Amino acid sequence: MAQTRSILITGGAGFIGSHVVRRFVTKYPQYRIVNLDALTYAGNLENLRDIEASANYTFVKGDIRDVGLLGKLFTVHAIDGVIHLAAESHVDRSITDPMAFVSTNVIGTVTLLNAARDAWKGVSTGKRFYHVSTDEVYGSLQDDGFFTERTPYAPQSPYSASKAASDHFVRAYGNTYKLPFVLTNCSNNYGSHHFPEKLIPLMINNIRTNKPLPVYGKGENVRDWLWVEDHAAAIDTVFHNGVDGETYNIGGHNEWRNIDLVKLLCAIMDRKLDRPIGESAELITYVTDRAGHDLRYAIDAGKIERELGWRPSITFEEGLERTVDWYLANTAWLDHVTSGTYRHYYEEQYSKR
Ligand code: NAD
Numbered sequence: 001m002a003q004t005r006s007i008l009i010t011g012g013a014g015f016i017g018s019h020v021v022r023r024f025v026t027k028y029p030q031y032r033i034v035n036l037d038a039l040t041y042a043g044n045l046e047n048l049r050d051i052e053a054s055a056n057y058t059f060v061k062g063d064i065r066d067v068g069l070l071g072k073l074f075t076v077h078a079i080d081g082v083i084h085l086a087a088e089s090h091v092d093r094s095i096t097d098p099m100a101f102v103s104t105n106v107i108g109t110v111t112l113l114n115a116a117r118d119a120w121k122g123v124s125t126g127k128r129f130y131h132v133s134t135d136e137v138y139g140s141l142q143d144d145g146f147f148t149e150r151t152p153y154a155p156q157s158p159y160s161a162s163k164a165a166s167d168h169f170v171r172a173y174g175n176t177y178k179l180p181f182v183l184t185n186c187s188n189n190y191g192s193h194h195f196p197e198k199l200i201p202l203m204i205n206n207i208r209t210n211k212p213l214p215v216y217g218k219g220e221n222v223r224d225w226l227w228v229e230d231h232a233a234a235i236d237t238v239f240h241n242g243v244d245g246e247t248y249n250i251g252g253h254n255e256w257r258n259i260d261l262v263k264l265l266c267a268i269m270d271r272k273l274d275r276p277i278g279e280s281a282e283l284i285t286y287v288t289d290r291a292g293h294d295l296r297y298a299i300d301a302g303k304i305e306r307e308l309g310w311r312p313s314i315t316f317e318e319g320l321e322r323t324v325d326w327y328l329a330n331t332a333w334l335d336h337v338t339s340g341t342y343r344h345y346y347e348e349q350y351s352k353r
Pocket residue numbers: 010011012013014015016017036037038039040041042043044062063064065084085086087088089090104108132133134135163185186187188189190195
């Protein structure tokens with residue numbers, strides 16, 4: 001099949017990245033998809049087992065901070081689009097090791113911007129640099145209001161500060177070097193292949209294995225949850241139809257207090273595991289709050305809905321059912337991730353190639 005585009009997806013072995021890679025590889029056989037991922041603790045090639053043999057897919061183990069590698073990839077694959085997801089993504093880790101976040105999220109993003117700028121040499125037609133970011137750059141809301149694309153940046157954790165810095169660099173390269181970019185800020189995602197250090201997969205795994213369910217503080221913090229495949233669909237829409245230089249907020253119109261969400265998960269798991277009603281909720285344990293814990297995130301996704309016609313395809317109830325079903329059907333994935341054996345997959349699969 002004649003190849004019409006060549007897209008570099010960074011962080012494609014992670015949670016959201018693997019859904020984006022799968023969507024693009026299967027939906028667009030006419031595109032070459034190059035997945036560049038350093039396979040940090042969060043990168044798991046088992047996430048892509050089902051598509052790894054596809055003719056239009058190439059995996060490259062490497063770092064977005066590697067200038068030489070990036071130059072080579074842009075040339076060898078004639079990259080004309082970038083979808084940049086590679087990042088350190090966990091707020092709790094950013095509190096213990098902020099420099100790792102500066103290094104990958106800020107320096108890594110600028111290194112990638114330089115590579116695109118150098119490869120595209122001022123030509124913008126047919127080129128696109130898509131930066132995937134988070135609603136956390138806007139800071140924390142109180143009880144009312146929503147983040148819009150015009151909300152001033154006010155990041156409050158080392159993670160969100162590093163993502164905010166990377167967003168500023170992307171816009172600065174658009175302004176200064178006329179690099180054609182689009183940028184999206186999305187709310188919390190949930191779904192399959194989510195590393196069980198984040199709230200929803202951690203709770204599912206702990207309920208399954210009868211471990212305490214650590215709820216930070218009083219559990220009153222609010223997050224706006226979006227099914228990861230709807231985020232991947234939004235990325236597809238913005239990559240193809242978004243306007244150069246524009247930002248789009250992506251969200252699920254779906255706010256939950258952490259404690260209510262954990263109780264809902266407990267109820268679903270009681271039903272799925274044939275436990276007496278209320279048994280899983282007995283595992284709930286209130287623990288010391290996260291330092292500087294943002295109270296509430298909530299996205300106004302009106303712009304992407306009006307201008308590009310994207311909206312979430314399923315309800316939270318349906319998404320959560322599918323998500324729980326996936327983890328219960330893929331306990332080997334969870335066991336590999338929690339025991340660390342997933343890290344051998346690369347050697348097993350790729351050392352022979
Ligand atoms: P993740 O932590 O699951 O995956 C990150 C991936 O990036 C991993 O595969 C990792 O190996 C790779 N990576 C890390 N450092 C790298 C480096 N230096 N070079 C190359 N690869 C590297 O993250 P995620 O939850 O899938 O998030 C993906 C992107 O989406 C991030 O940019 C994040 O800020 C953004 N985002 C996430 C959410 C969410 O709810 N998870 C919401 C909005 C935006």
